Amino acid sequence: MRLTTVEIDKAAAILKLLGDKTRLTMVKILDNNDCCVCEFVEIFKMSQPAISQHIRKLKDxxxxxxxxxxxxxxxxxxxxxxxxxxxxxxxxxxxxxDYKLSELEEQGLRISCE
Amino acid sequence: MRLTTVEIDKAAAILKLLGDKTRLTMVKILDNNDCCVCEFVEIFKMSQPAISQHIRKLKDxxxxxxxxxxxxxxxxxxxxxxxxxxxxxxxxxxxxxDYKLSELEEQGLRISCE
DNA sequence: TCAGTATATAATAATTCACTTATATAAGTA
DNA sequence: TACTTATATAAGTGAATTATTATATACTGA
Structure with a gap:
């Protein structure tokens, strides 16, 4: 584990982003896998714009x-x-x-990461 | 470093708490020092109730x-x-x-941790 | 017991947030 | 070219968040 230092304002901003269950789960999934929006829509049973907006924050x-x-x-x-x-x-x-992705796979809904 | 696992809902709730600059700084200070409310009031130049409310969330x-x-x-x-x-x-x-505490100390406003 | 200091709580106003629905853009395909 | 699928953006709304001021509680010491 590297011990990089992050300014406290910046760190707070990142933690605020991760302090949302949906985004935190997304990021946890993305730590091991690449995904597209439509997969997240399935996983979170949430509208596509809602997912897009969460991802946009993480991207920004x-x-x-x-x-x-x-x-x-x-x-x-x-x-x-x-x-x-x-x-x-x-x-x-x-x-x-990752079990969330496995579930998608079982339903034949996995798309991106072949 | 221990690698304990925290449920994702709970983790999101904690990160949300830490996703505020004031609370994150408080917790960082508390990692090395014990403090009372009035010290935080000085450090953050914020009203006493505001500080109390932040601390309450961390305590809860x-x-x-x-x-x-x-x-x-x-x-x-x-x-x-x-x-x-x-x-x-x-x-x-x-x-x-910790420099924030040192500044207090210089002003003779350090209270709790003798 | 009274005054002063430290802290908590309550009520409230301004702001931010996470959704929603509607619509736009971009790529793929018949 | 027209239709479909994937995604983004915009506008609006209700709920949550972070301050504020006013007030209550608890301890200390004269």
Whole structure:
């Protein structure tokens, strides 16, 4: 584990973002997997704009990055972010949420990460 | 560093609390020092009720605990909390805020921790 | 017991937040 | 080109959040 230091204002802003169950779960999932919006819509049973708006906040903060792949936009954790060490460290204290993706896979709804 | 696991809902609630600059700074200070409300009032140049309300949230979540010492109520980090390992870990990524206490000390306003 | 200091609580106003619905954009495909 | 799918953006709304001021409680010491 690296011990990078993050300004306290910036850290508070990141923690505020992660202080939402939906976004925290997203980020935990993204720590191991890349995902697209429509997968999150399925996982969280939430409207597409709601998901897009959550992701936008994470993207604006530099926590997450996007890459278009044809029709889809694939989101992944931005491991180059100054915040990544702190975030990754934190995610280590959370139980894996990958079962949510497994459920999608079973339903044949997994899309992005082949 | 211990790797304790915290339920994702609970973790989100804690991170939400820490996602406020004032509370995050408080907790960072409390990681090394015990403090009373009036010291925080000085440090943050904020009204006493505002400080009390921030502390109450931290106390309700079990992050912080109180001990009355005469006239004062001394707050400290609750190291027995299930969240403490995660929180402590996180605080390791933040720059020390102890200079804020040193400033108090210089002004002769330090109270609690002799 | 009274005055002063430390803290908590209550009520409230301004702001922010997380959704919603409606609509726009962009890519893929018939 | 027109239709479909994936995603983003905009506008609006109700709930939550963070301050404030006013007031209550608790301890200390004269």
């Amino acid at each position: 903060a530099g926590v997450v990055r996007e890459a278009r792949r044809g029709q889809w936009i694939i989101y992944s954790l931005n491991k180059d972010s100054d915040y990544y060490p702190m975030v990754h460290n934190l995610l280590g204290h959370l139980p894996s949420q | 979540a079990g992050v912080v605990r109180e001990a009355r010492r005469g006239q004062w109520i001394i707050y400290s980090l609750n190291k027995d909390s299930d969240y403490y390992p995660m929180v402590h870990n996180l605080l390791g990524h933040l720059p020390s805020q």
